[in-house]
Amino acid sequence: MILERKRVLLVGRVNSGKSTLFNRLLRQKRSLTSNLAGTTTDSVAKSMELAEVGPILLVDTPGLSDASILGKKREEVTQKELATADLILYLISKGETLPSPFLQQVPSKVAILPIIAQADCYHSYELDQLTEEVQKRFDYPPVIVSALKGKGIDELLQKLSSILKKETENPSLLGNLCKKGDTVLLVMPQDSAAPKGRLILPQVQTIRALLDRQCSAICTTPEELARTLSILKAPPQLIITDSQVFAMVEKLIPFGTLLTSFSILMSAERGDLTRFVLGAKALDKLSSHSHILIAEACTHAPQGEDIGTVKIPQMLRKRFGESLKISFVAGKDFPEDLTPYDAVIHCGGCMFNRRLLVSRQDLATAQGVAMTNYGIAIAYLTGILNKVALP
Numbered sequence: 001m002i003l004e005r006k007r008v009l010l011v012g013r014v015n016s017g018k019s020t021l022f023n024r025l026l027r028q029k030r031s032l033t034s035n036l037a038g039t040t041t042d043s044v045a046k047s048m049e050l051a052e053v054g055p056i057l058l059v060d061t062p063g064l065s066d067a068s069i070l071g072k073k074r075e076e077v078t079q080k081e082l083a084t085a086d087l088i089l090y091l092i093s094k095g096e097t098l099p100s101p102f103l104q105q106v107p108s109k110v111a112i113l114p115i116i117a118q119a120d121c122y123h124s125y126e127l128d129q130l131t132e133e134v135q136k137r138f139d140y141p142p143v144i145v146s147a148l149k150g151k152g153i154d155e156l157l158q159k160l161s162s163i164l165k166k167e168t169e170n171p172s173l174l175g176n177l178c179k180k181g182d183t184v185l186l187v188m189p190q191d192s193a194a195p196k197g198r199l200i201l202p203q204v205q206t207i208r209a210l211l212d213r214q215c216s217a218i219c220t221t222p223e224e225l226a227r228t229l230s231i232l233k234a235p236p237q238l239i240i241t242d243s244q245v246f247a248m249v250e251k252l253i254p255f256g257t258l259l260t261s262f263s264i265l266m267s268a269e270r271g272d273l274t275r276f277v278l279g280a281k282a283l284d285k286l287s288s289h290s291h292i293l294i295a296e297a298c299t300h301a302p303q304g305e306d307i308g309t310v311k312i313p314q315m316l317r318k319r320f321g322e323s324l325k326i327s328f329v330a331g332k333d334f335p336e337d338l339t340p341y342d343a344v345i346h347c348g349g350c351m352f353n354r355r356l357l358v359s360r361q362d363l364a365t366a367q368g369v370a371m372t373n374y375g376i377a378i379a380y381l382t383g384i385l386n387k388v389a390l391p
């Protein structure tokens with residue numbers, strides 16, 4: 001679940017001191033540093049605990065503006081990382097002219113914290129001038145550090161934690177579906193597909209969100225649903241079910257009770273639900289000549305794979321014809337150009353952070369390509385989508 005952590009990227013020109021600062025923040029030597037330009041050739045990621053935020057992933061990137069051929073490769077690595085960042089630490093190096101052309105490549109929603117690095121190399125009047133200049137160009141005032149001398153590190157950690165808390169608040173999992181004091185029934189099949197001895201993440205997260213909201217969360221299996229409903233004094237305000245048993249649950253739902261599914265909740269948390277729903281509805285426009293891209297986050301997920309590579313293609317071909325063209329990508333190999341496709345169907349993204357999925361949605365929107373995800377596509381193709389309550 002590495003990608004679930006908040007990702008903080010160290011970005012800046014080659015030799016700006018990124019790797020030295022990376023090591024200093026981690027209090028260990030993880031990334032190779034040297035005065036030769038371009039010592040770091042691939043990103044290095046390491047998790048660390050940040051006060052009041054929890055575990056984050058600190059990523060040292062290879063750097064920018066390197067004229068060599070390898071420099072181009074390095075910049076590509078950095079570009080890929082940018083899409084998943086929750087916060088960018090931009091190291092301003094000595095002699096750099098602002099605004100840096102690189103900053104135009106940062107997705108507009110990603111916060112940037114400017115850092116005046118290698119501060120021990122400046123006279124104090126130079127530092128004052130530079131601080132003023134940076135303040136004009138960035139949303140946050142700069143943090144002045146010397147990684148070499150260990151100056152400004154504590155202040156940087158504090159800033160990091162306060163900005164991350166502010167910038168990365170995910171929308172609440174339950175939206176307006178329930179309120180304090182509600183009774184919520186969870187239908188959770190524990191069949192052979194469920195992991196032995198534990199609950200899957202969407203179920204755990206939902207239970208936690210319900211408890212936080214001061215709801216009564218009652219768990220049951222599809223087999224015990226009717227009996228569970230019968231022992232309740234009043235019908236629950238909301239039922240959240242695994243989508244596999246949706247049809248069966250729908251038949252038992254009491255009057256006035258809202259119904260939704262775990263995959264709908266997860267879609268809303270992992271991306272922009274409205275666009276996923278619109279993307280699913282756009283599937284109606286497909287024909288037997290259409291070309292679909294199915295994108296999986298994990299490079300090896302036997303169960304997810306079945307859904308992405310078998311189940312959804314079967315449903316699509318049944319509906320739109322056998323000659324429908326379907327391409328697959330996995331992991332970070334998401335194409336920059338989506339225009340060859342008539343629609344994109346993405347996995348739920350349980351291994352990705354929200355930022356990455358939303359940036360892929362932004363890309364699809366910008367290119368006018370419909371994009372939805374597994375859960376919403378299946379809900380739509382099976383006629384469930386119109387019957388569920390959306391958070």
Ligand SMILES: Nc1nc2c(ncn2[C@@H]2O[C@H](COP(=O)(O)OP(=O)(O)O)[C@@H](O)[C@H]2O)c(=O)[nH]1
Nearest residue numbers: 015016017018019020033034035118146147148
């Ligand atoms: N004087 C001084 N030198 C630094 C500081 N941070 C890094 N350096 C030096 O700058 C050079 C490049 O550092 P490095 O961390 O490899 O830069 P990167 O390419 O951005 O990762 C190395 O020789 C470091 O020792 C600093 O705070 N002060």
Ligand SMILES: [Mg+2]
Nearest residue numbers: 018019039040
């Ligand atoms: Mg480096």
